[in-house]
Amino acid sequence: MSEHQKIIDLLPYSHPFLFVDELEKVTENGILGTHTFPMDAYFYKGHFKDNPVTPGVILTECMAQIGVVCLGIFLLKDEELQSFGVALSNASIDYYLPVLPGEKVKVVSEKLYFRFGKLKCKVRMFNAEEKLVCRGEISGMIKAE
Amino acid sequence: METKEIIYCLKKIVKPYVQNDLAFQDFGKDTDFIKDLEINSANLVDIVLDVEDEFNIAIDNDSMDKMLTVKDAVEIIKTKQQEQ
Numbered sequence: 221m222s223e224h225q226k227i228i229d230l231l232p233y234s235h236p237f238l239f240v241d242e243l244e245k246v247t248e249n250g251i252l253g254t255h256t257f258p259m260d261a262y263f264y265k266g267h268f269k270d271n272p273v274t275p276g277v278i279l280t281e282c283m284a285q286i287g288v289v290c291l292g293i294f295l296l297k298d299e300e301l302q303s304f305g306v307a308l309s310n311a312s313i314d315y316y317l318p319v320l321p322g323e324k325v326k327v328v329s330e331k332l333y334f335r336f337g338k339l340k341c342k343v344r345m346f347n348a349e350e351k352l353v354c355r356g357e358i359s360g361m362i363k364a365e
Numbered sequence: 366m367e368t369k370e371i372i373y374c375l376k377k378i379v380k381p382y383v384q385n386d387l388a389f390q391d392f393g394k395d396t397d398f399i400k401d402l403e404i405n406s407a408n409l410v411d412i413v414l415d416v417e418d419e420f421n422i423a424i425d426n427d428s429m430d431k432m433l434t435v436k437d438a439v440e441i442i443k444t445k446q447q448e449q
Contacts (some may be wrong), residue, residue, distance in 0.1 A: 309407030336429050338410040361407055 227293045228302065231285065239282035246294045249331050250312070252340075253286035258326040264321050274319040279345060280311055284358050285331030287343035292362035297336050306362045309338065313356035317347060319331050321336050337363045366420075366446065370393075371439050378415045382408040394436040422446060 224243040233242060245252040257274050264272035289306055296304060319325060325345050332340040340359035347353050376392050383389045383401035387394065397405045404412070413424050413432065422445035424432075432438050 309405065333414070336410045336413065336426065338407050359407060 227290050230293050230304075231289060234304065236262050237281075239278070240290060243286070243290060246291065248295070251287060251291040251294070251329045252326065253290060254324060254326050255282050255286070257319060261321065272321050274321075274323070276280050276313070276315050276324065277292045278353055279315070279319060279325075280313050280358070283313070283327050283329070283343045283345055283354070283356075284308055284311065284360065286327040287341050288339055288358050288360045290364065291329055291331065291341065292334070292339045292360065295331075295339065296362065296364050301364055303365045304363060305365055306360055309337060309356045309359050309361055310329065310340075311356065313354050313358075315354040317351055318354045319347065319353055325353060332357070366443070368439055368443075371420075371442055373436060374419055375416070375435060375438055378412055378419060379404070382412060392435070394434070394439070397433055397434045398435075398438075399433070414443065420446060422449070 224246060227243060227246065228240055231238065239255045240253055241255045243251065243253040263275055263278060267273060267275045292306065293301065293304070325347055327343065327345050329341045329343045332342055338361055340357065340358055343358050344355040345353040372393070379398070379402065380389070382404045385401065388401040396402065398409055398412070399406070413429055416438065417424055420442050422442065424441065424445070428441045428445070432441055
């Protein structure tokens with residue numbers, strides 16, 4: 221199994237709240253991953269009425285799962301990771317373009333620091349046309365247990 | 366650096382992260398960052414990073430774990446400054 225798949229398998233999320241499909245690049249300093257929002261995702265039924273658009277909170281969640289949690293798992297790798305605790309501590313995001321059902325997005329995250337269990341990252345999301353969808357800073361606490 | 370001076374600097378660093386303003390009015394040696402000021406663990410990390418910059422010291426994991434009160438922080442800052 222590839223190292224990237226191992227990271228995804230360690231994620232504490234599952235359908236319908238897993239927003240990571242593939243990791244393309246993971247290093248000590250950052251990560252790049254993708255996700256395609258399924259046409260039939262449950263939130264499109266209500267967001268918005270008769271006008272499905274991916275909610276900003278879901279975009280943020282996707283950025284956090286790829287940009288902070290997947291990167292965090294990679295950074296904890298030395299500790300023979302079996303289980304770990306994770307919690308979002310801060311997110312400050314600006315949104316630029318809507319993401320429609322079925323769209324594939326790419327998340328690029330750069331580590332600002334990882335100290336005392338807190339991982340803070342600068343995260344950007346792009347659509348299939350490489351246009352910026354949203355960007356900001358997200359931090360979370362992540363610790364091996 | 367004098368204890369009083371360190372506490373003065375700490376108070377400035379801690380201020381933006383405080384949840385309990387009433388407890389912050391009595392900021393002193395016995396103030397507990399989490400119990401009294403209701404600072405969360407993520408912001409405690411920010412405080413420690415600010416402390417490193419302000420006092421030009423490096424805080425290790427052990428010291429971080431011991432830094433529960435203002436008094437603990439003052440002792441750690443003094444010890445680290447002496448080591449340099």
